[in-house]
Every structure is written in structure tokens, then in C-alpha cells.
Amino acid sequence: MSAQIVATQPSIEVNRVAASYAERNEAYWKRNLAIAVFGSFTTLVSLSMLLPFLPLYVEQLGARTPSAIVQWSGIAFGATFLGTALTAPLWGHLADRYGRKPMLVRAAIGMAVVMSLIGTAHTVTQLVLLRLVAGLVGGYASAATVMVGTQAPRERSGWALGVLSIGALSGSLIGPLVGGFLPDLVGIRGTFFVGGGVIAVAALVTIFFVREDFNHEWDTRPPPGGSDDATGMAHKGLIVTLLVTAMMVLLANMSIEPIITVYIAQLGVPHEHLARMAGIVMAASAFGSMLTSARLGSLADRVGSNKVIIGCLLVTALLMVPQAFVTQWWQLAVLRGLMGMSMAGMLPAVAKGVRALVEDRKTGKTLGYLQSAQFAGQVIGPLIGGQIGAWVGLRDVFFVTAVLLVLCAWLNRWANRQDTSLLAPHRAG
Template structure:
């Protein structure tokens, strides 16, 4: 069915906007994640001494952006509802371009951490792009469009560290930050020149405050927000122990980090490949069915991961898990889009993004604590139980929910 035949008030320029958002999200994520391989080296250059202190400050500097971004995501979503979503993308790309370039000029660790905090406050391009695509795409194509955007985001997360492992040896760390700022500035120019948005009528503050009251099925929206948190907790709880777990499977110490990288990349690659196809399936078969099925399959796949005996087994299982979870966030976003009034989409999506950031913070803490107290296998099995409970909860709520208007 052609999306033009759906009189659902979608933005006429949604396809071009999707392409720009895809490009902008990919480039900004590349720029933001390419520092991962050399961040500890830069922290050391800024005067931090001792391996423990370098590791601690590297974690603080990297996590600062996610902390501040999670706090302001609902605000930017609400501002986008009121003043236009293109403006939010322009603000985010320009703010990130400037702060990223300034990171290359830092002379103390406090300046770096402060700039990372500002990057989170001022940035959020991929989050804004998700809100724009969710609000503008036709409802019968929303999960597909969001899946395509999610593939670009995950590809940026995957390509960034690879590029960051090469550039500093060629041009130096400080010039790499400057290059990242220039890359984001290209996304800024593309957004300014190419994104089109139908002029919005001013929305009164009363109507925005009444947005939650206008949602017909609050339990469904709350379940969707909770599922986003659960997904991030389940994903990030495994990340801190991957390398340690690989060490128990491989006798050659030189292969541990390489295999751990393959394990992490396998899950990301699976998600990149499946996000758009699962989104297309959800548009046809229903978002709830895909969400429930993805959680159930991922929960089942976690059980054998706790009992693997070789690295290649874990690589294969993580790839399959990435395939199963790739379309989950796009489907959650599409479900919000279908069940929230247009004037409140940005606000609710902002809360969803903020909740996901919270899951990214809590997940590693839970995983690290559980591994230390009960062993690494307990992390896989406990995460499996969480995902299966999430599948049951979604099935019950979605079964009782009326169809969206």
C-alpha cells in the first residue's frame, strides 16, 4: 500500500528528511564514539596519572554525555513539539560540532569532562532525529522508517571506534577531535539546507500540559517506556563482563580482546541487519507481536550463552541475539507514535529516550554487581529471566489494549 494513500497527516517531505536524519545520525554517532579507543590516552595526556585513575576518569568523561543527555531529553522533546523538530536538529548538530572541536583544545581533565557534559546538554541529534521520523513518517511505514534510522545509528556506533583506532596515528588525537567536529558540522549544514518541515501552529502551554490526559491507553505507553529501560538494562548488563567471560573460554591471552571485540561487533551487526526488516514486518503484522517475540527469543538465546565452551559459540549466539533485538527500539517508538496525540509525540518520545539512557547507566552497575556476587553465568541467566518477564508483560498489556485510533 502506498504511503501517499494514507491520510494520516504525515509530513510530505518525510522521505528526504529521513535520508538527512539517517546521514546526520550516522555521522554524529561516528564522531561521538570514535574517541573510545584513544580516550584513556587523551586522559593521560591531560595529566591524569596511574592506571586506576586513568580508567576512572575515562569512564567519567565518557558517561558524562549520556548523563546530561538523559536529563534534558524530555525538555528537548517538549520544545520540539512546541517550536518545531528541525530547530532541535539544528541546535543539536551545531552544539555538538562546537563542543567536539573544543574537546581537542582541552588542557585539563575537568575541561574535558565539562565539555562532555555540555555535549550531552546541547546535543542529542539521533534522539531528535528519532522523534522527527516517528512524528513525520506515515503510520503504516513508521516502524520501517525508524528501523532504517536505527540501523544508521548502530552503524555509526560500530564504525566510530574503528575509525578512532586509525585516525590518531595519522593526524594526532587533538586533530581527530577537530575532524569529528567538522564531520558533525557537515550534518548541521545538511540539516539546515535539506530538511523541510511544515510550519506548525503554535501550541498553547495548556494543551501540552494536558497531553498525558489525552493519551487513550496510558498503561500501554508506560509499558512501552518500561520495555525501553529493560532492553537497555539487558544489553548493558552483559557489556562489562564480556572480556572477563571470554578469558574463561580462551587459553591464549593475546586473543582475548580480539575475540571480545568480535562478540560485541556480532551483536551490533545483527541489529543493523535486522532493524529495518523487523520494522517492515511490524508495520504489517503488528508492533506488539514483534516486540513480544523479540523479547522472548532474546531471553531464550541468553540461556545457552551462559554455558558456551568456545568463543565462536558466543559470537554466533550474540549475532542471533542482535538479530532478534534489532527491531525492538523502532517498534517501541512506532508504538508510541500510534498511541500518543501528535501534539505530545515529542514529549513522550523524550521521556522514552531519557528512560533508555537511564537503562544504559543502571545496566552496567547491575551486571558488574551480579557478576561479582553470583558469578558471570548468573548475569546471563538473570537477564534471560528479565527479558522473558518483559515478553509476558507486553503480551498481557498489548492483548488487553484497544487498537490505536
Template sequence: MTRDTPIAPAPSAPAGADGGAPHWQRNLAVCVFGSFTTIVAMTLLLPFLPLYVEHLGVSDHAAIVQWSGIAFGATFFSAALVAPLWGRLADLYGRKLMLIRSSLGMAVAMSLIGMAHNVWQLVALRLLAGLLGGYASGSTVLVATQTPKARTGWALGILASGIMAGNLVGPLVGGVLPPLIGIRQTFFAAGGTIFIAFLATLFLIREAPRPSRDATKQKQPGAWSLVDDPRPAIAMLVTGLLLMVANMSIEPIITVYVAQLVDARHVTMVSGLVMSGAALGSILSASRLGRLADRVGHWNVIVGCLSVAAVLLIPQAYVTAAWQLIVLRFLMGLALGGLLPCIASVIRHNVPERVAGTLLGYSTSSQYAGQVAGPVVGGFVGGHVGMRAVFLGTCVLMAGGAVFNRVVQRTRGEARVLDGQ
């Protein structure tokens, strides 16, 4: 974790003011810890997944690569399917309950992955992890709905920093632990760590009282029917999809692209630095951009971030040295760090609180869909058109997203430019 991640006191506003729950700061601290640990546990398998697949009896090189991809993508696939369901259940039964379900389910699933005896069981258990998981997305719902509206961007930025730190630390832990304790024991350790997050969630998180279940059901014939103006929420679903497609479309070609810039001996190390650069940039900028968005408007920050990212993608297609790519990816991470907090903030500010979880669940699904589609599209374009086309095509997507968001913002009227306020 970086110096941005610890939970410092928010800019002065009394707890419980402006729509916030009395314990929202403590809830935020637990959610950051739980999201960080669960993301670390989910990503630590990246460095040794092919080795585990081989250990489970797959010997052909092409089959190892294929099964590794299937096992890795299985979690995102199943998580995308159930995210709206968990969001709706969070609205009906409570956000804390969904975090308890997720952390306990993930602890069990990660431990079971360490007991797999063949590759089919590995894929099935990765699917199960996606079905039972969702702690980070559930934390987003809890923080977005329990935090005072004037502090939503800052709080979600802090949470995003914890999530991105987990994405950064996870592969590093996965590279260190297996040689020390073994692959199966690494999964057991991950399950135990998530169980600690489960205990923290169970005993430390406090959620504001919710309406009775029967009353809530009567008031919710359908989430979208309760939204006066669906355009902001729809725009955020599209933006989340575009963001993840843009992020993940580059992943399949990074190593091959770096191989053109450095000696073969350094390809793996430099590729890791390139991938980590964007994550580190996002960690450093998420809370700062979230705080800026609370002042100048979340939609303005979204448009600005998308525009800057589009510009930064152009020189990435024409770099002549590895250090140039590392710097540009770091700068792009700085630009993109504020997008996810702002997406959640816009949804929270423009939908009724009682269906916020459902709509944020749809947003999570769109982002998972982008994580699945991005590598497929990027790999296809890179293989058939060229690697520069991936960067330039992604640039067009980001620029189009900026224009789309600006158009939707303006059509809502000048009086509601700042997130409907």
C-alpha cells in the same frame, strides 16, 4: 554502512499520504546521515579514551580507569536529564529546529573536547556534549511524526540501522585516526564532520507547518493528560529501559568472560568481535523487522523479539568456545534490532501528534537510564555472584518484559491488538 542503510523507496504509498509529510523520504535520508555521523563522532573515542585521560595528566592506572568511566558515562547522564525537555521544545517550536540546535551544539562540543587541558575539563565537556546533543533521538521524533503511519516501522528501522552502523564504525575510526593525525585532531575532524550534518539539516530537511506557538501552548496543559490511554506509552518506557539494561549489563564482563575462552593474546580482538556481532546483527535486521511490524503489528514483534533474546541468553552463559559466543551475540543482535523502531512506533500510534515529541523524549530518557544502570548492575552481579548470573539474570529481565508487554497488549482489548489501530 551496510546494504540495509541506503534509503530505498518505501513500499508503495504516496508521499504525504496516511499522515506523512510531503518530504518525509528526504528527511529520512538526512536524518540517517546526520545520526550516523554524530554517533560515529560520539563513539570514536572509545579505543583511545584512557590514553587521552593519561595525556591530560592522570598517571595512576586505577585513576585512569575511573576517570575514563566517568567521562564516558557523563554524556549519557546529562542526555538523560534533558531528553524530555528537548522533546517538549520540539513539540512547541519544531523538530527541525531541535536537530539544527543539536548538530551545531555537538560540532562545537566535540571540537572543544579536543582542546581540553585537564581531566575535569574533559568530563565537563562530555557533560556539555550530552546536554547539547541528542541528534539521533531528535531524528527519531522527526521521522516518527513526519512519516506515514503505515511506513513508520520501516522508516524507523532504516534510521536504527544508521544509528547502529555509527556505533559499529565509530570505534573502528577511533582506532585508525589517532595514530595518523593525533588525538586532538581526531576530535577536530569529528566536529567538522558533524558540522556537515548541521548544514545538511539546515538546508535539506523540510518540516510540515506547525500550529502557532500560543495555540500549541494552550492545548498542552500536560503531555500525559492528553493521552487517552497511557498504558502503551508506559509499557514502552519500561521496555526501552529493560532493553538498554539488558544490552549494557553484558558489556563490563565481556572481556573477562572471553579471557576464559581464548589465549591472552587474542582477548582484545575476540572481545571486539563479540561486541561488534550484536551491533552488526541489529544493523541487518532493523529495517526488515520494522517492515514486518508494519504488517503484523509492532507489539507482536516486540513480544517476539524479547522472547527470542531471552532464549538466546541462556546458551551464552554456557559457551565453551569464543566462536559460539560471537554467533549467539550476532543472533541476539538480529532479534533486538527491531525493538527500538517498534517502541517509537507504538508511542507514535498511541499518543496525540502534538505531544509525540515529549513522550518520545521520555522514552529516550528511559533508554539512557538503562545505559547508565546496565553496566553498574552487570558489573556488580558479575563481580559478586558470577558472570553466568549476568546472562541468566538478563534472560529473566527480557522474558519478564515479553510477558509484561503481552499482558498490557491484551488488557487493551482484542479490537485494538495491532497498536491501537
């Protein structure tokens, strides 16, 4: 009897390893999702809380003229997103080779250290470089997307990614609020040390409580029958379309950013209230997304990613148009909130669609490219909106963005007709 028990042990071990990555981590993914939401929330709070006082810090570091302060503030804020966009595919590739948890730990520790160092900057150049390094070595939310997107069961991945996005969105909302009063308590430089400490807590929670069953030999091995390169090439057109869609989501949301204060001023808002009203309008879309992100992600699990993506693109385009005709600032805020609700389902559905098209051993790298596409949208959106607003007209920004969204919906429909892998709900998840 004892010999029989011993003989079965290798077979049990082989079956455990032979199971897919998601199957082996089935017992952990919900707890890991909760920790990832917490970590994404804390890191985004720390990164975004400098918005209210960034111009003041830039001035302290040597910028003297108003134009120089505005210019360097924009460069310093965007440097982090640029850094993340550049390295997200690399970290995703390393996550495929060495596991998802190490990338979360790396991002949290790196951001905690660099965030604290920002509080020691002595020149504007140092501030920009440190913000860039924060993006290059950080990206906790991106690493969390890779982990959740690969660990959650395929039939629940849309919902899980939707829940994860709530952490990042809420962090981006609350961060500026915290940054509005924290410098009065600890000083501007002290605020960065507090932010670094908060991220350090997220790092410790990640180290001690995230569980992962990763087998380097099995999880990096090509599927039985040869390489999966042919599978990737077969879906290349649809994967590129999904990356373009991810970029378009952020482009549409950010296109109004450069003109929003001027646009609200044209609606009759007194100058002394412009900043507050503009902040409300900017936050409205993120708040709307928080309300529906998980629900629309769950809908993608039931009906398929393709339907949710196309539907959300068209509804968002429709909601863009009346924003050009508002007469009160609160009307714009309501429409932006509704637009956020319709946009919320696109990113989880896109990530879910990407996972359905890529083998597990390459999912991290591909989701890294997805993160880069999103950050590219954050950069391109304000550029397009600013140029159109300056040379054509403020209201035309909404019309152009609506047209781009409709074209993106058509592109998704066309690409899915060429590749029917996402038309059936059970194959989309």
C-alpha cells in the same frame, strides 16, 4: 472567474493547515529520513571513535595510576549519555512547540562546537564536563527519532524508525574503527577537531536540505472537543510499559559489557588477543541489529507493535541462555549476533507504539522520554551485570538478564490486555 479563484485561496490554505503534521510533510519525510540517517551516522561515529584512545587521552590530561585512568575513562564516556538522558524530554517538548528541524540543527551545531572544544581540554575534569555538555546540548539521533517518528505515515513508521536505527548502529560500529587509526594521522587532539568538522557537515546538510511544514498555532492546538489529556491518561499504563521495554532492550544488550573481557579470558583466549576478540563480540550484536532492524520495523507495520515486541523479547531471552554455556569465543559472538537480530525490532516497534497512543502535539515530548529510558538502560545494564558478575558469577549475568526479558514480555502482554489499542494492526500504526 478571477474573483472565484481568489475566493478559493483561503479555503485551500485552511485545508493545508488543518491537515495533520504527517500529512503536510508527506512530500518530505523520505528525504528527511535519508538526511537523518546520515546525520545520526556521522554524529555517532564522532562520539564513539574516542573509545580506542580515550584512556590515552585521560592519561595525557593528568591521570597517572591505572585505576585512575580506567575510572576517569568510564566517567568521561558515560557523561555524554547521562546528559542526553537528562535533556531528551526537554528537547522533545520544544520540538512539539517549535518544530522538529530546529532541534536537529541545534543538536548538530552544539555537538560540532563541543566536540571541537574537547580537543582543547587541559584537565580530566574539563574533559568530563565537555562530554556532559555534549550530551546536554546534543542528541542528534534523539532529535531525528522525534522527526522521523512524527513525519512518517503511521503505516510506515515502524519501517522508517528501523531504517533510522541503522544509521546510529553503523556509526557506533565504525566509530571505534576510525578512532583506531585516525590519531596516528592527526594526533589525539586533532581527532576531535575532525569529529567536530564531520558533525558540522551534518549540520549544514540538515540546515539546507531538511524540509518541514510546521504551523505553531495548529500543531500545538488541542484536538477538537477539548484537551487530549484524557487520551494520554487512558493509555498511561501501556505507555509506561513501553518506556520500561525500551530501557530493558539496552539493559539486556549492555549487561555483559563489564564482564565480557574476563568472560572471554575464561574461554581460553590468550591475553594478547583479548581486546580484539572482546571488540568483535561487542560489535556482533550491533551488526546483527543492522541486518534486521528495518525488516522487523516493517513487520510491526503489518502485524502490530505488540506482537513484534513480545516475540522479540522472548526470542532474545531464549538466545541469552546458551551464552552462559559457550566454550569458544566465536560461539559467543555468533549468539550475540543472533541476539542483536532479535533485539533490532523492539525499539522501532516501541517508538511506533508510543506514537499510536499519543496525540501528535505531544509525540516529541513522549519520544524524548523514550530516549531517556534507553539511555537509562545503558547505565543500569552495566551496573547490574558488573555486580552480578562480581558477587554471584559471570554466567549468572545471562540467566538474570533472560529472566528480566521474560518478565518484560509478560508485562507487555498484561498491559495490552488492559489497553487493547495496539491489538489491531491498523490501530498500531
